[in-house]
Structures are given as structure tokens and as C-alpha cells.
Amino acid sequence: MIDVKRMVMLRDLAEHGKVSAVADLHGVTPSAVSQQLRALEAEAGAALMHREGRGVRLTAAGTALAAACEQVLAALERAEGAVRALDDDLSGELTLGCAPSALNAVAAPLAAEIAGRHPRLALRIVQADPEESVPRLRQHDLDLAVSYRYHQLGAPQPGGTTAVALFDDPLVLAVPDALAGAVRRDGLGALRETAWISAPAPSSCHEILVHACRDAGFTPRIAHTYEDLRSALTLVATGLSATILPRLMCDAPPSGVTLLPLPGRGRTIEALVRAGSERQPAIAGALTALQAVTAHHRAG
Numbered sequence: 001m002i003d004v005k006r007m008v009m010l011r012d013l014a015e016h017g018k019v020s021a022v023a024d025l026h027g028v029t030p031s032a033v034s035q036q037l038r039a040l041e042a043e044a045g046a047a048l049m050h051r052e053g054r055g056v057r058l059t060a061a062g063t064a065l066a067a068a069c070e071q072v073l074a075a076l077e078r079a080e081g082a083v084r085a086l087d088d089d090l091s092g093e094l095t096l097g098c099a100p101s102a103l104n105a106v107a108a109p110l111a112a113e114i115a116g117r118h119p120r121l122a123l124r125i126v127q128a129d130p131e132e133s134v135p136r137l138r139q140h141d142l143d144l145a146v147s148y149r150y151h152q153l154g155a156p157q158p159g160g161t162t163a164v165a166l167f168d169d170p171l172v173l174a175v176p177d178a179l180a181g182a183v184r185r186d187g188l189g190a191l192r193e194t195a196w197i198s199a200p201a202p203s204s205c206h207e208i209l210v211h212a213c214r215d216a217g218f219t220p221r222i223a224h225t226y227e228d229l230r231s232a233l234t235l236v237a238t239g240l241s242a243t244i245l246p247r248l249m250c251d252a253p254p255s256g257v258t259l260l261p262l263p264g265r266g267r268t269i270e271a272l273v274r275a276g277s278e279r280q281p282a283i284a285g286a287l288t289a290l291q292a293v294t295a296h297h298r299a300g
Contacts, residue, residue, distance in 0.1 A: 004076065006040035007069045008138075009033055010048060010058075014066035017055050025135060040065075070160045070275060077276030091120035094282050097128030097136055097145040100228070101249050102269055106146050106166070109293040110286070118285055130204070134158040137274055144283055145272045146290070148246075150204050151265045152211055162278050164271040164287055167297035169246045171208065171266035172259045174232075176239040180258035188216035188262075195223035197232040197243040204267075205229060209244045212262060233257050269294070 012022045019037075023030040041048050048062030058066060094114075098107040107125050114123045128136060133145035138160060148169065149155040157163050175183055175191065182190040196213075198220070199205035213220040226232040229245040236243060237256035246266055253259055271290050277283050 002043045002065075003036075003040065004072060006036050006043070007065065007072060009036055010040060010062060011066045011069040013037070013049070013056060014058055014063065019056060025139065073160065073274070074276030077274055078279065080277075080280060090118040090282050090285050092282065093122045093124055094143050094286055095124045095126065095141070096286070097126050097133040097142040097147075099130060099133070099147055099269075100127055101230075101246060102146050102148070103127065105248055105251075105297070106269065106290070106294060110290055113289040113293050114286065117289055118282075121282055121285065123286070133272065134161065137161065137272060140274075143273070143277075144286055146269065147272050148204075148267045148269050150208050150267045153204060153207055155204070158272065160275050161272045162275050164273075164278075164290070166269045166271060166290060166294045168265060169248045169267050169269050169297075171212075171244055171262040171264075172247050172250060173242065173244055173262055174236045174250060174253065175242045175258055175260065176236060177256055177258050178239055179242070180260065183260055188213065189218065191242050192216075192218040194221070195241045196220040197224040197226055197229070197235055197241045198222045199229055200225045200227065205245070212244055269297075 009022055009026065012025055013019065016022060016025075019030045019033050023033045026033065037049065044061065044065060046061040047059050048065060049056045049058050096107065096110070103125075111123050111125065114121055126142070128142065128145060130145075130147040130149075133142060133147055136142045137145050146166075149157075173183065173188065179191065179194070191213075196209065198209050201207075210220060224232070224235060224241060229243060230249045232241070232243050232245070233250060233253050235241050237254045239256065244262065248269070250259060271287055273283055273287070278287065
């Protein structure tokens, strides 16, 4: 019988390519990972990997087994959900990872909604960017995550997850009031000489800003980098810079800032859970509550 935990290590090796990276994910030593993978080869009765320098390349058998891992994990999640569904009492702790920009608009209302609907279910909220929420979800460090994807960047749905779209969050251009007229007249190209504020690279927010400016015919001169683009609006208000950010992050812009819509879709705010876990009572209850507290965003 093949050990599921060892299959997970093989899946992670297929994704990251290094035993050391798998060790970091699982909080063990590289030698422990290698030992588990050798045991998996014995269970499978086939060679699963070849070492190449400091990396590892999976054999055809290893690739096939790694690809099957997500289906196995999803089946186990569904089985656990079927058992838990026999108990109607939603209790215990549920850990939500939430993107920083959605903490105010989504996580806080969700906490209140769950407290009213399911008082015996304790919601624990942790801040987690999309890049970190998926690995933490896979490692069962999170039960669900509120994340986002930008349509223009073509980001795929993360493997091993089920995504529930909550609402679309359009992009806006934040400019000093003095530049708003030129932008309305000439488009984004009016800002080709302007200093820009961006999220640090690499990040999807940085990519989307560069993408929009290049579509307008220029490469932005990024003079400032802010982890929190909401705070960048104060610098825009001085008249010295401009930025592009999701509408969710600029509900109360300071005086001196004009917000202008950008054409096209921005990003989708979505809930992510491990594939197969969406029918577990606590997670299903949280997803229903999430859709309730974000209904006004969809209507708007």
C-alpha cells in the first residue's frame, strides 16, 4: 500500500525540483525526505526519480504518481467530509488565510457572520498573501483562504484547490487632482513622465502596473515601492506620483487624489479550499457565510 504522506512529498518534489525545498515545506531534514522517497519507491515497485546535479528529475513513473496525488487527496477530503456531515454541530476552530487587501472588506465581516450563524465555530484569521496561502492550505496550516487572481496576467487556478469566486474587484488609476484632466483627455499615456508607486517586485500588483503602462506605450518610471498600496495614496495626494491599485484598497482616498477607472477586468476575489474539502460542514458553512458577506460587492 502506497503511503499518502510520501506521495505528498513526491508531489512537492515535482513542483519544486529540490529535496531541500520539500524539506523546508515539511519541516524536516533533507535526509529524512530522501529516506521517505526511497521508501515510496519500494512501495511503488518502480524508480521514481533521477538525481541531476543538485536537483532531481522524476521518471515517467514518478511523474504519473505525483500527478495522481491530487486525486487521492481530494478523495480523502471527500471521505472526511462524508463522515463529518453526520454531525450537524459546527464546532471547533477554522483557520482562514486572508490577503491583506481583503482583511477589512471580507475577513472582518466574515468573523461577525460566523459568530452569528455558528457560535460554536471559532474563526481564526491570519494574514497571508496568495503566494503563501496555497502552500499553507496544502499543508493543512489553513482550512481556507481568501485570495485573488488578475485576469490580464492569466494566472491559473492553483493545483489541488477548489476556487469559489466571490466578486470582481476592478482596477483604478490614482492620480493627483492636477493630472486628472490630462488623463481623461489623453489616457494613461499622459503619465509617461510621472513618477510611479508600485508594490515590490516580484508581485502581481507590480506586474499589472507595468503591463497597463506598456499597453499605453511606455515603461513606467517606478520611483517608490510600497508593500501597502493603500498607504501610497497619501504620496499621490502630494502631487508627485501616481499608482494603479484595486478599488477595494481605496475606499477612502485622501483629499487631492482622483480615482479613474481602468478599462477591462481587474482581479477576482475568491475563496480557495483544498479540493474535496468544500463539503466538510465547517468549510461549507464558511463558504456560505463568505458569499453572504460579499453579496453587496457582486451587486455593485
